[in-house]
Amino acid sequence: MAVGAAVLVLVILAIGIYALMIKKKTEKAVKNSRPFGSWGLARGEISGGAPKLKGARWFSFEELRLATNNFSTQNVIGSRGYGKVYKGMLAVDRQMVAVKRATAESMQGGAKFKTEIELLSQVHHMNLVGLIGFCFEEGEHMLVYDYMPNGSLRDSLSGRTGIILDWRKRIRIALGAVNGLTYLHEHANPPIIHRDVKSINILLDETLNAKVADFGLSKLIKDTGASGHITTQVKGTLGYLDPEYYMTQQLSYKSDVYSYGVVLLEILSGKEPIERGKYLVREVRTAIERGGINALAQRWLLDTILAESPMTPSILGSFVRLALHCCEDYGTNRPKMSEVMKELEAIAEDMGDNERDEETTKFGGGVLAIHPYAGSASFDYSGSGGNIVPSFVQP
Template identity: 45%
Template sequence: MSTNPMRPFALCISFLSLLISMAADTTSPYSPTDYFLLDCGSSSNTTSFDGRTWGVDSASKFSSSNAQNVSFESTADRQQASVEQVPYMTARIFNSQFTYTFPDSAGPKFVRLYFYPAAYSGIHESDFFFNVTSGVYTLLSNFSASLTVAAMEPQVASIVKEFIIHVWENQILNITFSPSPSFYAFVNGIEVCSMPNNLYISDSQPIPLVATKYLFPIDNYTALETVYRLNVGGASFGGERDTGMFRKWQEDSSYIFGAASGEILQGNDTDIRYTPATPAHTAPTAVYSSARRMGPVTNINLKHNLTWIFPVDSGFYYFVRLHFCEIGKHITRVNERVFDIFLNNQTAQEGADVIAWSTGVGIPIYQDYVVHMIQYESRGKQDLWLALHPNMDTGSWFADAILNGLEIFKLNQSYGSLAEPNPEPVRLPLPVLQPQNSKSKGLSAFTIIGAALLFGIFALLSLVYFFILGKRERLGCWESGKAKMKSMRRGGFSLPRELCRHFALSELREATNDFDDVLVIGHGGFGNVYKGYIDGGDTIVAIKRLKSKSKQGAHEFLTEIEMLSKLRHRHLVPLIGYCEEEGEMILVYDYMHHGTLRHHLYGADNDPLPWKQRLEICIGAARGLDYLHAGGQHPIIHRDIKSTNILLDHKWVAKVSDFGLSKMTPSDDPVTTVVKGTFGYMDPEYYKWMKLTQKSDVYSFGVVLLEVICGRAAVDRSLEYEQMSLANWARPCIEKGMLDEIIDPLLMGQIADDCLEKFVETAYDCLLDQGIQRPTMDDVVARLEFALQLQDNADATAEALTLTVSE
């Protein structure tokens, strides 16, 4: 008899819906439209401790038909006391790239990945390093569950990584596991759960960016990773007590700073009343029924803060949601408890008054903020501080503050990554040998000597192992890329010495005065760019040095050398040579005396470029890009066209640079690839569907044309939300004929009307939503050359008119 494979999931959802509806601390929970649970590696459906039914992942609709060719099922070699049987004791092990597909409906989804680091089928837990991607997003990069779990505080044996990803109409949610070179990938369980559309992400409601006057947009193109979710003042509880989305809430005592931990409030007698502003699915009543306050002693409260500390990864923006609900019997009116909120020692909110926000006792409310954690070279983690302090300026009755719950989410970086480096390996202390009693003295001495020798050997091997592994993790994917580069050499690949000069590291140290910061002329994701002097000081060059924690690595290094050693064009930056020595990766280029196009458009003290010179620079850059698309044997897609990658030589000739992300394609057909590029310049069609074409470069070049005519950045977070994205702001203005609104004031009176019309039309067409509607770069070159001709004709006419009048 045939069996419906979705029946376990349907029964699970029905059972849980009934369970939640009966729970005392929830009201009208959310019912997910899509809910999938996979017990990876299991041979049959299983039931977890909380009553949920997990399906098998082999030969299912979620895995491809080649599952057995690139993966196998396994069981953990041990089960620690704190680790549940389901889903952690079975796993799917991957020795090659593998993708799960989930036929979801459109909308935001929770994606939860379950990991229990252990040995599987004789593969040690230290042999698992892998990437996890979903569409355009990198969720994990060179991830080690073993190192991650070992570094966690408080200590745990397993981990759940929770992400929020938006699924578009007619799109399938893909989750891809890719082992790092010479390693394996694994996963114990996968959970996918729908959520309400506006629970965390809203296209129409940007969020205050702390310490600025700006609003930060978090739209459906943003992916999030849950970092912390706390039931402040209350106990931890599992997903079965959540509001239909199976979120887990932790108690907050582990994160309280100092002795001033405040006082716990329990509002068991308070009726929690949800509102349209804070619907029932926002957070369970258990969160709003407990809180932490500063305490009743007013004079002491004024001398300190109620503070929590949260270690987070540097270099990311974080979305912080604070949950509030007045549940005390003494706070019933406005201005009775008023306090300030600080995030990272910056004022996030002055005069917070929960009653004023919510309009009454027992009515939940939340406040959202965005915090930027600046990237530091020396460390991957920083402490995000949350502090509450009484505000007595309004004459409030009580010097106090309150918090009921907290959620912190990491936001993806501009190129779609949520990944962070692995923690440094934890060196375990050696066991202390206890002396034996006198009856076994001879045997004890023997045992101690033997054990000491064994532990000495173990310690030595551990130090060697962790030194190597630690180095790998500090360099992240860079080391993997370098290994790939070496294997490419063994397979016949050779760096092109005949077309590209090889420099010794000592030469480049001498050329840059040992990489003196005084000679830094540029920064980027690759590293610093230095001005250098080679050949006895006769030749000035630009020297780009890969930094060890760069997001780019050996692959990009090789791509740049391969591309530029084969390409020669007036409008492409010339590569002189490279250095790959002592772990360094360095590229040497012709020195571009006038720097980047961007520095002559805005944000610098340089004299503004006149219109005709801007137009000539655009034509030169377009010619270089057209050469990439159509001038060689195979089309090349640059993939990172922007104003900082258009350089200007001593004669102001434009040259396209930075080919680390470029793709060589066999034809004009779209290439399916992970999305890379720069936010603000990225083709929305490529961003959404991962389909890279030459028209993706055309879109980016269209943004550059807007920068040239508007004299402003592609993304400016200092502006209002509607004007933040240059492309999104300029297009409606062009459609309405409001060109005076967007043109750089410094260009007023310089541009002939018909030239302006042709230039703006070209930029607009480059930015059309569908790539097939955009012009080719060959067409763009022709249009811009025609615009220059129109400008020359207008200038000639004006000059003739001036001579006639003067005569």
């Protein structure tokens, strides 16, 4: 009798646990299918007078289909692991936009998509790409951004846009990017670590103002504690990835600083972070150690455009030292992003003074030969580009 009662209790308990698990699973599914319920919105309220979230508009699928000419291949302005980016024009106000459309394989859950929208709608700065709105309909995850007509910094460095970036323009772009990143680290509430700083994520508007884009991997930092870091899964792009973060899974603001230092070296050289198995950080560091500043041109580590630009060795030296300081192996040895900004501002100020100084130099002595990698295509470190990508990170 007692044994039978005990078995009955266990059966009832098992049924209760199973029912609870099913309930939680159902609630999670509902949350993912209707993640925006807490905003007081439902899927049936998408079309027509679209509501807003902290400045971000909820677009219907039909609106974005029309804006992009039915997602025409002629409107594609970017394609990466997550999907494609389309240029579009909104029918209501004729505004040009960029529509980021995720593939089914790269889609995150509805709740995570909502979190990303909330993050993007909270950050407003002149050097960050602005979120206009989003679409969560017809099984689609789409984000709508301000359109940047001059593409990415990488596009211009590789010559794809036809824009000639002289030394002054490059410093201005670098300053714009570091200004946006400093805002994320020190002025956003809560602070944000970007986690994927790279030249392809620095976009240029019609007057070449730099705007940091693509917060898909960004991490909200509510409290790093006394350690100054958080432990999290490693995400980012090889060549830009902080080696300390890669090895320890400890993410910090200094991880972005490392990536930004790599961007500075791209600005200097025109090269990508990894070319033909060679790491740009290591190549520049070795050249400086063996031959000083003049060795950069001799080793093809100074963009030919800059090699023919008048500049003082002191300005170039300051820029290279700053970039390598950002790329120190250990985060504790790197500057804060705001400190990087101050250093760049000082370099820009020195450039203004030295414009009137006749003691300028053309590095390398005369016209340099064509850069051996000038025609190489942009690497795709997501693994879809067919290029050889090392499976480990070397600083």
